[in-house]
Amino acid sequence: MISETQFENELRLIIENGIREDLGEGDHSSLACIPAAAIGKAKLLVKEDGIIAGVAFAKMILEYVDPNLKMEIFIEDGTPVKKGDIVFNVSGSSQSILKAERLLLNSMQRMSAIATKTKKYVDLLEGTNTQILDTRKTTPGFRACEKWAVKLGGGENHRFALYDMIMLKDNHNDFAGGITLAIAKTKAYLKEKNLNLKIIVEARNLEEVKEILENDGVYRILIDNLDFDDTRKAVALIGNKCQSESSGNINENTIRSYAECGVNFISSGALTHSIYNMDLSLKAF
Numbered sequence: 001m002i003s004e005t006q007f008e009n010e011l012r013l014i015i016e017n018g019i020r021e022d023l024g025e026g027d028h029s030s031l032a033c034i035p036a037a038a039i040g041k042a043k044l045l046v047k048e049d050g051i052i053a054g055v056a057f058a059k060m061i062l063e064y065v066d067p068n069l070k071m072e073i074f075i076e077d078g079t080p081v082k083k084g085d086i087v088f089n090v091s092g093s094s095q096s097i098l099k100a101e102r103l104l105l106n107s108m109q110r111m112s113a114i115a116t117k118t119k120k121y122v123d124l125l126e127g128t129n130t131q132i133l134d135t136r137k138t139t140p141g142f143r144a145c146e147k148w149a150v151k152l153g154g155g156e157n158h159r160f161a162l163y164d165m166i167m168l169k170d171n172h173n174d175f176a177g178g179i180t181l182a183i184a185k186t187k188a189y190l191k192e193k194n195l196n197l198k199i200i201v202e203a204r205n206l207e208e209v210k211e212i213l214e215n216d217g218v219y220r221i222l223i224d225n226l227d228f229d230d231t232r233k234a235v236a237l238i239g240n241k242c243q244s245e246s247s248g249n250i251n252e253n254t255i256r257s258y259a260e261c262g263v264n265f266i267s268s269g270a271l272t273h274s275i276y277n278m279d280l281s282l283k284a285f
Contacts, residue, residue, distance in 0.1 A: 118153025
């Protein structure tokens, strides 16, 4: 993953662009009927059971919109919540609260849904030695928040983007002339550029697993779309030579069985690309 400084910069960019996109030349609805000096309060109301995520991000949004807004937080990120719970109150300029409302809700609803789904997958893996990973199958422009939400749900982050880890997938290997050539070219490239990046290589079958293992310097083998029997065989071949990761259409019904094959990690794009936003509301009171 990227550094904390890079991550914070990504969050700042999300907020800046989100407010720009929503506010434009001004919130004419609020400007038309709410005096600039008006002071108000609102509560973040939970309308659906799940794992709450995005409280800290909401604080960042509110501070960006108006540093004078005050938050009173009752429930922290990563906590199970039930319908009717109040996560926090915000008080200050009514116009400022309304400026921040939609970006705050959009972010927290999606982050909470991701954290909730991740926690479900984590629970399904309880008792195994396998960890759940996210992927790059994220919403464009919102990746930092989605990966943050995975962590809040108890999962782990895969690489953040194309620049912080080498991942040689089937297309890379085919375009490069084969797995061994792809690995050799990659190691030469990293040496030339003086880069210290981990190398993950995808295997589509057991023969490719064997070929990858003939090469030094591979950090993890991505076992893609293998059935349970071949996954167990792949794990046995890999042993302690490097890490193992399963992926490919793994769902709630199959994740436990793949974990019991002995892989170190299971990566799932479904954590971020196949979720329905959790129902939250910001209500004036």
